[in-house]
Amino acid sequence: MEDESGEPKARKACINCRRQKMKCRIDSGSTCRRCERAGLPCIFVPRANASAFMVPASMPLAEMASYDVTRDILRRVKVIEEHLGLPVTGRVLDEAEVKPAPTPSTTQDAPVLLPDMSASGSHLQHLWDAVAKLERCTAGPRDAAIWDRNTIQYLWQTFHDKMPGLHFLPGRQIFSSPEPLLLASMLYCSSIRGSSATHAALAPGYFRVLSCAISQLSIPGSELAVPFDSAARSEPVAFHSVLGLVLASLLSEARVRETGLWISVAYNLMLEHCPPQVDEGSFDWPRMFKGVQIVDLEHASLHLTCPVVPVEPPFAALQIPHHDPLYRLSRMMHTGLSRFSGRGLPTIWSCFAGAGGGGLAPPSSSSSSSSIPFTPIDAAVIRDWARSLDDWLVEFARTGDETDQQRTLVFRQYVLHRLVVLSIYHPARGCNLQSNSITLHEQHELLVSARATLKLHVNDKSIWSNWDLIMITWAALIVLQGEMRPSLRETLAARLEQQLDSLHTPSPSSAAAAAQQAPLDMAQALDYSWQLFDNAIIEQVMDPFWIRPQSNLPPMPH
Numbered sequence: 001m002e003d004e005s006g007e008p009k010a011r012k013a014c015i016n017c018r019r020q021k022m023k024c025r026i027d028s029g030s031t032c033r034r035c036e037r038a039g040l041p042c043i044f045v046p047r048a049n050a051s052a053f054m055v056p057a058s059m060p061l062a063e064m065a066s067y068d069v070t071r072d073i074l075r076r077v078k079v080i081e082e083h084l085g086l087p088v089t090g091r092v093l094d095e096a097e098v099k100p101a102p103t104p105s106t107t108q109d110a111p112v113l114l115p116d117m118s119a120s121g122s123h124l125q126h127l128w129d130a131v132a133k134l135e136r137c138t139a140g141p142r143d144a145a146i147w148d149r150n151t152i153q154y155l156w157q158t159f160h161d162k163m164p165g166l167h168f169l170p171g172r173q174i175f176s177s178p179e180p181l182l183l184a185s186m187l188y189c190s191s192i193r194g195s196s197a198t199h200a201a202l203a204p205g206y207f208r209v210l211s212c213a214i215s216q217l218s219i220p221g222s223e224l225a226v227p228f229d230s231a232a233r234s235e236p237v238a239f240h241s242v243l244g245l246v247l248a249s250l251l252s253e254a255r256v257r258e259t260g261l262w263i264s265v266a267y268n269l270m271l272e273h274c275p276p277q278v279d280e281g282s283f284d285w286p287r288m289f290k291g292v293q294i295v296d297l298e299h300a301s302l303h304l305t306c307p308v309v310p311v312e313p314p315f316a317a318l319q320i321p322h323h324d325p326l327y328r329l330s331r332m333m334h335t336g337l338s339r340f341s342g343r344g345l346p347t348i349w350s351c352f353a354g355a356g357g358g359g360l361a362p363p364s365s366s367s368s369s370s371s372i373p374f375t376p377i378d379a380a381v382i383r384d385w386a387r388s389l390d391d392w393l394v395e396f397a398r399t400g401d402e403t404d405q406q407r408t409l410v411f412r413q414y415v416l417h418r419l420v421v422l423s424i425y426h427p428a429r430g431c432n433l434q435s436n437s438i439t440l441h442e443q444h445e446l447l448v449s450a451r452a453t454l455k456l457h458v459n460d461k462s463i464w465s466n467w468d469l470i471m472i473t474w475a476a477l478i479v480l481q482g483e484m485r486p487s488l489r490e491t492l493a494a495r496l497e498q499q500l501d502s503l504h505t506p507s508p509s510s511a512a513a514a515a516q517q518a519p520l521d522m523a524q525a526l527d528y529s530w531q532l533f534d535n536a537i538i539e540q541v542m543d544p545f546w547i548r549p550q551s552n553l554p555p556m557p558h
Helices: 015-020 033-038 069-084 121-137 149-162 180-193 203-218 231-252 259-273 285-303 325-340 376-396 404-428 440-459 466-481 488-502 508-525 535-542
Strands: none
Touching (some): 015 033, 033 231, 121 149, 121 180, 121 203, 180 203, 180 231, 203 231, 203 259, 231 466, 285 325, 285 466, 325 404, 376 535, 404 440, 404 466, 440 466
């Protein structure tokens, strides 16, 4: 439909406003208020009964199906720019730049295909603007390899294609037009996690870019600093910066000493730039608060320190529903870590750090337990922690509206956090987890949890953060160092020596009876008073529910 002047009528709403069922208002230009504030592309998709795009009348019918409006506009703009003699810097990308750039021969196994959201040139132009700012703010000699456009575009595409969504911020639209700090985190994440070995070699360079981008936040007048002149300009930059800091922390937990400082900076940015009221058209600050809180608790659990971010948000705009599973998990983690931090207990990361920072720390009796005695209040707190974790799994693993991926996420969090609880519980009682002197009563539940954690590496393909990988490695060390005495190897060697001495072959029935008798004797010798968690749930851990059909699931304990 057209108005009296022959021009098409004003559009009803862009795709972003239509999804949120909000009015689409345009002050000036071609971008509505909501998309301009959020930094998103304002794309209008006509309804099915709307008139089609206008195409040249002289175009053959065979070419109409492949006609690209954006390509034609960019070609016309290029002709105008060349006629006016405009410089190349800052101009709109031409047709060759919009097309997927050919990748180097080292990345032929992963073809470069731009995301659907970046089909227009606006996203790519925003990408190159952010890259230019990063390059200007990166200190040290210039490494041409990390600034190659084909490489950056490939890594940017790889992040959209391969990296799983953040469980506290499942929407990926925010990654389509990132600010410089968020882009630096994306490039580092893609190079170190989702790329080929050739691009992984560039990860140290992108980490240097990321570190320089983070440092620019604290330099007055920096090009990457969050502006304070207006809320409309500062909020999107601050939101992207907080997300970039969270993503960088997830990739650097325990490995980088400054991770705790990054988390503090992210929390401070939230306090400064989160608006007093958050509506549907604003950025999702409550979810972002959950993300900062989660990475802070993970960092605190590895080093057994008191969390920095409070369990309750400081103002109502960041309020999280109390029935939210991540809120429930964060609350019990915050309570337990605050109770046992500052006691000098051995930390999970201390076994990796070693004297030189690169190997396993040897068992030390001086660091096996705390100088503060384990009191009945401590026992009550940690048993309540374990019981709350059991209840959390029962409540959120079988809800009807959860997908298999969400149930897997819940179960993963349960298994990993249970190992954290046991890694605090046994040293607090005076046991050294890095020695072989731990008794059968003490190590049974710990070994069950460690073996269940190792199964995550096989059954859960969405694991990528540092904390998950560190906990799985910690579980492997527990299994290797927690062999019973005599170990299985020693038992088999002794049995073989006895059989060779007797010079006769045992019958199959006697061997089977002996194999069945050992587990029975072990079960009878267990002292279940040492255990923290529900024994029925422990059995479920040994048979993870996510690898079985939903119809065959046994009833959960109550």
